[in-house]
Amino acid sequence: MADTTATTSTSATRLTYDFVTRAIARTLGNPGKGYYLLLAAAVSLLSVGIVCLLFILRYGLGLAGYAHPVYWAVYITCFVFWVGIAHSGTLISAILYLFRSGWRTAVYRTAEAMTVFAVMTAGLFPLIHIGRQWYFYWLIPYPNERGLWPNFKSPLIWDEFAIGTYFTVSTVFLIMGLIPDIAAVRDVATGWRRKLYAMTGLGWRGTNEQWRHYTRAYLYLAALATPLVLSVHSVVSWDFAMAIVPGWHATLFAPYFVAGAIYSGVALVITLLVPIRRLFHLEDIITVRHFENLAKLCLFTGLIVSFSYVTENFVAWFGGNADERAGFWFRAFGSFWWASWTMNICNGLLPWLLWFKKIRTNITGLFVISIFVNIGMWFERFVIIVVSLAGEPYEHWANGGYNPTWADWGIMAGSFGWFFMWFLLFVKNFPAVSISEVKEVLPPPKLAKGRVA
Amino acid sequence: MLPKVLTDIFHPPQTPGVLAVFGHLDAAVDAIGRLKAGGHGEALTVYSPIPRHELENALDHPTSPVRMWTLIGGITGCGIGAWLTLYMSYDWPVVVGGKPVGSILPYVIIMFEMTVLFGALTTILGLILNALLASRHQGTIAYDPRFTNDKFGIFVRCTPDQAGPLEGLLKGSGAEEVRRA
Numbered sequence: 006m007a008d009t010t011a012t013t014s015t016s017a018t019r020l021t022y023d024f025v026t027r028a029i030a031r032t033l034g035n036p037g038k039g040y041y042l043l044l045a046a047a048v049s050l051l052s053v054g055i056v057c058l059l060f061i062l063r064y065g066l067g068l069a070g071y072a073h074p075v076y077w078a079v080y081i082t083c084f085v086f087w088v089g090i091a092h093s094g095t096l097i098s099a100i101l102y103l104f105r106s107g108w109r110t111a112v113y114r115t116a117e118a119m120t121v122f123a124v125m126t127a128g129l130f131p132l133i134h135i136g137r138q139w140y141f142y143w144l145i146p147y148p149n150e151r152g153l154w155p156n157f158k159s160p161l162i163w164d165e166f167a168i169g170t171y172f173t174v175s176t177v178f179l180i181m182g183l184i185p186d187i188a189a190v191r192d193v194a195t196g197w198r199r200k201l202y203a204m205t206g207l208g209w210r211g212t213n214e215q216w217r218h219y220t221r222a223y224l225y226l227a228a229l230a231t232p233l234v235l236s237v238h239s240v241v242s243w244d245f246a247m248a249i250v251p252g253w254h255a256t257l258f259a260p261y262f263v264a265g266a267i268y269s270g271v272a273l274v275i276t277l278l279v280p281i282r283r284l285f286h287l288e289d290i291i292t293v294r295h296f297e298n299l300a301k302l303c304l305f306t307g308l309i310v311s312f313s314y315v316t317e318n319f320v321a322w323f324g325g326n327a328d329e330r331a332g333f334w335f336r337a338f339g340s341f342w343w344a345s346w347t348m349n350i351c352n353g354l355l356p357w358l359l360w361f362k363k364i365r366t367n368i369t370g371l372f373v374i375s376i377f378v379n380i381g382m383w384f385e386r387f388v389i390i391v392v393s394l395a396g397e398p399y400e401h402w403a404n405g406g407y408n409p410t411w412a413d414w415g416i417m418a419g420s421f422g423w424f425f426m427w428f429l430l431f432v433k434n435f436p437a438v439s440i441s442e443v444k445e446v447l448p449p450p451k452l453a454k455g456r457v458a
Numbered sequence: 459m460l461p462k463v464l465t466d467i468f469h470p471p472q473t474p475g476v477l478a479v480f481g482h483l484d485a486a487v488d489a490i491g492r493l494k495a496g497g498h499g500e501a502l503t504v505y506s507p508i509p510r511h512e513l514e515n516a517l518d519h520p521t522s523p524v525r526m527w528t529l530i531g532g533i534t535g536c537g538i539g540a541w542l543t544l545y546m547s548y549d550w551p552v553v554v555g556g557k558p559v560g561s562i563l564p565y566v567i568i569m570f571e572m573t574v575l576f577g578a579l580t581t582i583l584g585l586i587l588n589a590l591l592a593s594r595h596q597g598t599i600a601y602d603p604r605f606t607n608d609k610f611g612i613f614v615r616c617t618p619d620q621a622g623p624l625e626g627l628l629k630g631s632g633a634e635e636v637r638r639a
Binding site: 021022023026146154155156157158159162163166167169170173174177178181185188189191192193208209210211212213214215216217218219220221222225226229230232233236240441442444445449450451452453 | 481482483484485502503504505506507508509510512513514517519521522524525528532542543546547550552554555557561564565567568570571572574575577578579581582584585588589592593596601603604605606607608632
């Protein structure tokens, strides 16, 4: 009897402040073979991408398989895909913060780091796409020097501002959240790590003055990041919606893209959290409840995406515009039918599985679904960009046959390697789960109940 | 090692006082109440691993001025966005798509993004400057590494003759450990 009581009370009081600090600080220790295997895989993928990029640099964009009128292809697809991935991070860290969702504390750091690295990855693609990377600074708008005359009515310039701001703000948000946690690991670390965290912790000690300014600043950053996250993918969607290509020119695009972005981002958070939880033994902190909540977010945004597909097709038919109808017919039954149906099945049908609690609480099941969701979301961008262009009706007689080449696929694979490399290095060297925020949702140690108001 | 001017800035001499370590939040809140009643409200520094409203309420400090930085930064950013787009459009007027040279509507997007960018950066700047000013004001004070883990701490700045009664007060509120610094 005494034994049972002891066990029960241990499991109930297991999540103490000290337990949280030590469990998360442990992720900075030796992560074992599995981690290094994943890191090696990421670096190999990255090197494939680098080799392909070097070929493109040497022999030009002819290697990328462009054929009139498809001059926006895999690189722009990857750009939109990675920007989309970035969105769930800010959703979880800022929007759910404003909504006071306690469960976000265990997963938001991973999501936020994912955001920063995904924007970093996305940012590479416009540069790869322009072909002459050494002229990249021509994209940056600054007062009319050297006859650049930036056109501020162009959505591409809006994108420049949106992505630049998003990258800066999400990085600042990530670093700011890290400071108290770095201080916490500094105070339990030894050796060179202690020195590293002493420098990167910026002298944080958790004094009342520090918290007073910090909590306010965090609140206002969250308040600024919330409209920002909604604006960024809207602006990305306008890169297409402002043009008159059938399949692009729709007012639906902004909410459709934002929902899709969050959908794919949450799916990638699940994909990332499953191995991290296993590798770093975080089962007590990241529980099935967290996965279930992520799955619910996935279900919600997935349904918006499915609804957008239906609306898009309905409007193409109901609108009666012959070009629009032809474009959507080409999408479903043209030469790229396989891409469209991958998208429809992965994004339109798969999320319906998440209505079942059994699936939402089955971590392996969620892991598999999340991977398919991301395949589907990559193909969604491919369908919107490439297939709409390939089916363009304006000069049908001049349309070439586009197909992605080995260089396109290699650079795409390289972008995954680049992203995972940064992410894996991050989780190994900095607290991958927020120490102070996980403590915030635990009951504080008290002498007597009700003594404090 | 450092010249005296730099030493004064980066390593100010240790402030004398009493440091108490608390294992429980309510005991720390209780001690803050008693210290304030005893007239030590100005000399207090409270350490905690997480921000807690109980501590904030007990200390009853004004809302952080960081929000003013956000506001001013946001307005500045919006202005810079407007200036950048309109000035550059009229500086070299090129009519694109038959639209007015200075088209406000699309420029609102850039103004919005610049509002967020400058608002966020000045918020961080405000946080850093305010926290630095606060720590300048406090001087070098005693600290314990457990304060970022699971303990709450209170440091009271005082002269050696005040230390005795303060130690008694802190222990009486339930401090686990009290030491002079």
